[in-house]
Amino acid sequence: MAVVTVHNLRKAFGRVQAVNGVSFEVEEGELVTLLGESGCGKTTTLRLIAGLEENDEGEIILRGEVVSDPARSKFFPPEKRKIGMVFQSYAIWPHMTVFENVAFPLRIRRLPSAEIRKRVGEVLAMLGLKDLASRLATRLSGGQQQRVAIARALACDPAILLMDEPLSNLDAKLRERMRFELRELQRRFGIATLYVTHDQAEAMVLSDRIIVMKDGHVEQVGTPQEIYECPQSQFVSDFIGMANLMTGEVIEWEEGLCRLLISGNSRELIMYAKKGSNSGPVLVLIRPENVEVNEAEELPSENTWPALVEVGAYFGDHREYILRDGNISIRVKTGPRVILKRGEVVAVHIPRESPVLVGHGF
Ligand SMILES: Nc1ncnc2c1ncn2[C@@H]1O[C@H](COP(=O)(O)OP(=O)(O)OP(=O)(O)O)[C@@H](O)[C@H]1O
Ligand SMILES: [Mg+2]
Known part of the structure; x- marks a missing residue:
């Protein structure tokens, strides 16, 4: 009871x-x-x-x-x-x-x-x-x-x-x-x-x-x-932890995967997600610690976008950067020794398992 x-x-x-x-x-x-x-x-x-x-x-x-x-x-x-x-x-x-x-x-x-x-x-x-x-x-x-x-x-x-x-x-x-x-x-x-x-x-x-x-x-x-x-x-x-929130149009659903076109930078994103009953745009959450940053030479491959380093900060145990691609700003969390220069172009990689489908119909 x-x-x-x-x-x-x-x-x-x-x-x-x-x-x-x-x-x-x-x-x-x-x-x-x-x-x-x-x-x-x-x-x-x-x-x-x-x-x-x-x-x-x-x-x-x-x-x-x-x-x-x-x-x-x-x-x-x-x-x-x-x-x-x-x-x-x-x-x-x-x-x-x-x-x-x-x-x-x-x-x-x-x-x-x-x-x-x-x-x-x-x-x-x-x-x-x-x-x-x-x-x-x-x-x-x-x-x-x-x-x-x-x-x-x-x-x-x-x-x-x-x-x-x-x-x-x-x-x-x-x-x-x-x-x-x-x-x-x-x-x-x-x-x-x-x-x-x-x-x-x-x-x-x-x-x-x-x-x-x-x-x-x-x-x-x-x-x-x-x-x-x-x-x-x-x-x-948004309230719990730090969040990258993006909206996207669904291109297709296939066996537990969703292929999306992200609004704001028109890039394709493939993620694991169960098909919902509603159609229309979807809202996707990607936590900053689940985004990888590589050298720009890594392009092009799945879920890998070029991004401009706008600003960074050192927190002792980690660093945080705000990157930009088109109208999308992407916050990433890296180890303390990853040093990205302002104005540099890097490759952000979003592993398929990183994004979370928050909801449909946005
Ligand atoms: N005795 C009261 N008379 C009039 N309004 C009240 C009274 N107590 C609470 N409220 C109003 O009710 C709402 C909820 O207040 P409450 O104190 O429950 O919020 P809270 O979540 O505890 O906020 P906080 O984190 O600031 O303590 C607020 O808009 C508050 O102004
Ligand atoms: Mg209170």
Whole structure:
């Protein structure tokens, strides 16, 4: 049984339709990320699940129990939902010790103090905070404060953990490390987690599945690899990673292959693709790391086009270049030792297996 199911969730603020028909599930032990641009409705979705906002339409089901359904006038307040929450601002209490911060929600629930000591002790140990139990919460590093916020959310033994950009207040280096740490922690606790971020790298590292959102709706759901390798829309192709997007007219389909004429440079491209039901132009994605660059003498051969080197940049572990052929600009990623000169003509080769068919009818 799914830990949380949302079905056709809708919420408007005045004329802004913040969440517009969202459906998904989070399974036991799974970490699912809501990923999307600022304002696409991630936080609102999380707040609806927590019961901090009331949905206008749709259902929210926690472990088989409907906790919100306006059609049946059903609405459980947050305290009846067994949910743990961690926000961007950790909202830990500065005048309390680490122990008291974590114990606070249990005291509100009036648990016996021996039970509180036991549970808080366990959670602090799991999070590597045991030695800091009596320290004032303000005298901790950003990463430690964040762990206290997680410990507090976990102390109540929630069915699901909701996290809204919990790493965004940390500096870049720590944030990067905490991604791995968070992932480890989540796996160790085995707790179903719904995680909100607009950072695609963070989503890639952390998630079992990613839900890409746009303008209050779900664009695509999939594993990080599915989302990166097989995006199903132009938006997802562009949003995750770097993308060369080209449109083309189909010349012919033959046994799992598609022969195209690329608009913009009128070159032929042969790629592996299953024939779709729609006709008309197709949209093709080619990732910069899947384009090869050779000496211009390599021309002509299959999927090999001449291109002018327009601009390049060094990133330490790789280089990136923008090349031009007709009206097409092609971004390529090369090893750090591949040096192309501005104004030089090179041969770009696109192996048959590199392009991905994003859709028909563009
Ligand atoms: N309380 C509110 N009153 C009015 N409008 C709101 C309210 N909360 C959110 N909105 C609007 O709803 C839309 C979705 O907001 P939401 O906070 O869910 O986006 P988000 O995806 O979390 O964005 P961000 O990445 O910037 O945090 C936005 O247009 C926002 O301005
Ligand atoms: Mg938000």
